[in-house]
Amino acid sequence: MMPFHDAWPWALGSAIVAGVSLLLWSQAGQRGFLVAMAAALVVGVGCLLADWLVVTDREQIERLFPRLARAAETGDTETILAALDPSLEPLRGEAERALREFRPEEVRITRLDVTLEGPAEARLARAEMLIHTRGDARGVGGVSGPLSALIDLTVDLRNAGGQFLITDFEADAARPTDRRRPD
Numbered sequence: 001m002m003p004f005h006d007a008w009p010w011a012l013g014s015a016i017v018a019g020v021s022l023l024l025w026s027q028a029g030q031r032g033f034l035v036a037m038a039a040a041l042v043v044g045v046g047c048l049l050a051d052w053l054v055v056t057d058r059e060q061i062e063r064l065f066p067r068l069a070r071a072a073e074t075g076d077t078e079t080i081l082a083a084l085d086p087s088l089e090p091l092r093g094e095a096e097r098a099l100r101e102f103r104p105e106e107v108r109i110t111r112l113d114v115t116l117e118g119p120a121e122a123r124l125a126r127a128e129m130l131i132h133t134r135g136d137a138r139g140v141g142g143v144s145g146p147l148s149a150l151i152d153l154t155v156d157l158r159n160a161g162g163q164f165l166i167t168d169f170e171a172d173a174a175r176p177t178d179r180r181r182p183d
Contacts, residue, residue: 010044017037069108072099103138104134108131130153154169
């Protein structure tokens with residue numbers, strides 16, 4: 001586990017220690033309990049501050065995909081293409097084609113699981129997610145018009161100079177969620 005990936009357990013533990021120390025100080029009046037309370041508060045606040053300041057690789061990836069979802073909703077292809085590995089031209093072409101064929105109005109990521117491998121300077125990652133999307137299809141799988149679908153997406157990433165770039169992705173066929181048939 002990365003340090004400071006989630007400091008809330010440390011902060012909660014420090015708050016409990018501070019509370020118990022305050023209770024013991026109020027009962028016994030010994031200065032040591034007051035010092036323990038202050039130390040616990042400093043540790044708790046320090047952990048929260050470190051968690052806020054340090055962005056782990058996992059957090060960077062977890063922030064990347066909501067940003068890409070917003071870019072897809074607004075039609076910002078530049079943001080999406082900037083997240084793709086520039087050396088993989090077929091991947092960039094496939095992403096551009098997908099964005100031309102489907103104009104999403106809403107993209108919601110409901111499940112995101114990130115797995116990290118390798119040393120920090122050459123870290124590889126895999127993100128598996130479930131995406132709910134709604135928008136206008138233009139010939140996607142023989143369908144044109146409004147489309148609402150679930151997409152299982154697996155994305156491979158690599159760390160390139162402190163930034164994660166998408167190197168490959170695999171999407172299961174979109175499953176329509178709107179079962180009504182047009183008249």
